[in-house]
Structures are given as structure tokens and as C-alpha cells.
Amino acid sequence: MMQITPDEEIRGFQIYRGMLSPDQQTQVLDDIRDVVRAAPLFTPTTPRGKPMSVRMTSAGQYGWVSDRRGYRYDRAHPTGVPWPEIPESVMAIWDGVAGVDRRPECCLINYYDEGARMGMHQDRDESDFTLPVVSVSLGDDGLFRMGNDTRGGKTESRWLASGDVVVMGGAARLAYHGVDRIRAALTSPLSRRGRINLTLRVVD
Ligand code: SIN
Ligand code: FE2
Secondary structure, eight states: OOOOOSSETTTTEEEETTTTTTHHHHHHHHHHHHHHHSSOOOBOOTSSSOSSSSSSEEEESOOOEETTTTEOOOBBTTTOOOOOOOHHHHHHHHHHHOSSSSSOEEEEEEEOOOOOEEEHHHHHHHOOOSEEEEEEEEEEEEEEEESEEEEEESEEEEEEOOOOOOOOGGGTTTTOOEEEEEEOOSSSSSSSOOOEEEEEEEOO
């Protein structure tokens, strides 16, 4: 496989800027719209019952859900429909950067409107932390904050733009991260405001 190198590596987070061309972004967004038609975005709540500001849905054998019963992977959307398959256009992004011989079983789709954010958290509900998490940004810019393996301490932030891909593997696999703020992009492949982030993971 062709080897590509990240534009920047921060605390183990590998940032590939503009990895997706405008045409590729349009293709991925078309495919994600099909997923959302079959498995609509929903507002998750924290285990304590507080609604999150992002709306989400998933594709793949597993989807990530959060409600009063806690955070977990589930085989079905809250309405009971199975999650749609992960589109091939999205699989291809994983193949280009993940560097492992497994393919993702979950593509979490997070939709951020202008006021949405994502608190600092670890991704640790998967069974094998030697496998990376791959994140794809589309639409408006998101201010992505990268921290440490424990909560708190120094952090560094970067704006992620449409078409950027971040690989969270190695030293970054269990590092805390979050999104503080969304800002309007000068050009966006979306016809309205908002940011879409895809995170790809092997679950089992
Ligand atoms: C996440 O970590 O779940 C999302 C990251 C992002 O939106 O960039
Ligand atoms: Fe995450």
C-alpha cells in the first residue's frame, strides 16, 4: 500500500490536511446522507440524562449509543433498525491511513451545529487498543483539543477543516480529546452551516 505521511503529529495524533479532494468529500457526503436516511440522526443523552449537543448515528455492524443505560456499542439504531453498511468511500479512507489489516466495524457520524461541542473524553470501549481510530472532518471547521492519557494537564488544539483526517493510534490511542468550538468555513461542501465528523473503529 502507498505510504503517506502526516502533515503534523501532535502528541501522537497524526493530522493529514486536505486528504480528501472536494470531489471525494462530495462523494462521502452523498453516501453519508444515504446512511442518515436509513438510520436518522438522534440526540444522545449522557448516562445522567443530559442531552448532548451533537446529534449522531452510525454505520457498520456496531453503532455507538448513549442513553440512561450508559455508553456502549449496540447492533441496532435506537429505533431498532440495523445500522447501514459503512460506505466503500469511507472504507477507502481507512485503508489509506490505518496501516492495519482489519477494517472498521463502526463508523460513528457526529453532526455539530454552530453551538455544538464535544467534551474531553477517551475512546476506550473497543477491545484492541493497538488498532487506531480514524477521524474524518467534513463541512465547517472544528477546534480539536488533544490532551493526555489521564484527564487534565496541558493540551494542544488545532482547527480541523473539511477533508482533514486524523489518525489516533499509538501514543494517542487512549489520549483525551474533544471539540471546543465550531466556526463557519469559507468554503464548505455542505449547503448549510454545520460540521460532520466520522470516527472509524474496529470494535471487537
Ligand atoms: C470524537 O472524538 O468523537 C469526535 C472528534 C471530532 O469531532 O473531531
Ligand atoms: Fe473520540
